[in-house]
Amino acid sequence: MTDASYKSDLVTRANKLVIGNWKMNGSMESNHALLDGVLVGLEQAGCKAVVAVCSPFPYLAQVAGLLKGTAVSWGAQDVSAHGQGAYTGEVSAAMLSEFGCRWAIVGHSERRAMHQESAQLVADKAEAAATVGLTPVFCVGETLAEREADRVQSVIAAQLAPLFAKGDDLVARTVVAYEPVWAIGTGKTASPEQAQQVHGFIRAQLPASAKSIPLLYGGSVKPDNAATLFAMDDIDGGLIGGAALVAKDFVAIAAA
Numbered sequence: 001m002t003d004a005s006y007k008s009d010l011v012t013r014a015n016k017l018v019i020g021n022w023k024m025n026g027s028m029e030s031n032h033a034l035l036d037g038v039l040v041g042l043e044q045a046g047c048k049a050v051v052a053v054c055s056p057f058p059y060l061a062q063v064a065g066l067l068k069g070t071a072v073s074w075g076a077q078d079v080s081a082h083g084q085g086a087y088t089g090e091v092s093a094a095m096l097s098e099f100g101c102r103w104a105i106v107g108h109s110e111r112r113a114m115h116q117e118s119a120q121l122v123a124d125k126a127e128a129a130a131t132v133g134l135t136p137v138f139c140v141g142e143t144l145a146e147r148e149a150d151r152v153q154s155v156i157a158a159q160l161a162p163l164f165a166k167g168d169d170l171v172a173r174t175v176v177a178y179e180p181v182w183a184i185g186t187g188k189t190a191s192p193e194q195a196q197q198v199h200g201f202i203r204a205q206l207p208a209s210a211k212s213i214p215l216l217y218g219g220s221v222k223p224d225n226a227a228t229l230f231a232m233d234d235i236d237g238g239l240i241g242g243a244a245l246v247a248k249d250f251v252a253i254a255a256a
């Protein structure tokens with residue numbers, strides 16, 4: 001356990017939370033059109049959910065400008081575990097915070113798999129984010145092989161353990177996103193019951209003071225399955241990939 005004190009707010013599941021992860025997609029022109037469509041669509045739908053988008057780093061300033069004065073917040077798709085220094089290519093939490101970043105995704109399965117990010121590194125990133133006031137969106141999830149080997153709970157528990165080891169205060173300032181790797185970008189969504197089973201497991205593992213943090217589901221969420229997923233007891237919203245790139249789909253999911 002560390003002595004870190006965090007500047008980020010405590011987060012609760014009082015409102016549905018829908019976060020778009022654009023991954024490595026976009027352009028100045030398409031971002032503008034997408035956000036115009038999202039903002040108009042959310043207003044027309046009378047959407048009550050908390051909505052955010054996480055763009056690639058080069059577009060964060062553009063996104064910040066386009067979202068200024070709106071109810072939609074923005075975040076980054078990754079953040080360095082380090083404060084500053086000789087870390088070529090990394091972006092610190094303080095740099096993001098300086099111009100209004102609200103969220104930082106950490107531990108997305110694409111980064112765990114393609115960039116060999118360890119569970120400890122992901123927890124260190126979450127701590128770095130919360131230390132300067134960003135809310136970490138902490139991704140966990142099993143591969144298909146791990147599911148078939150009946151290892152879902154042990155895999156998720158191992159991914160969460162280094163976060164929990166940093167103390168209850170950090171956990172209470174974190175959003176956890178369950179994203180089964182086999183459902184990401186594949187069109188194979190976990191059934192609402194499969195997702196709820198894991199969300200219920202995660203909720204049960206949370207320390208008492210963090211029981212009401214939002215637990216998001218991610219993995220091929222679309223307008224036609226969002227409502228049934230979000231209706232489950234422990235699913236408080238979604239982390240949306242492909243559908244976040246289509247304004248009407250993202251709005252439909254946020255309004256589901």
Ligand SMILES: O=C[C@H](O)COP(=O)(O)O
Pocket residue numbers: 021108179183184185186187218219220221239240241242243
């Ligand atoms: O971060 C988002 C997830 O990886 C889900 O992506 P997807 O909605 O394209 O399956």
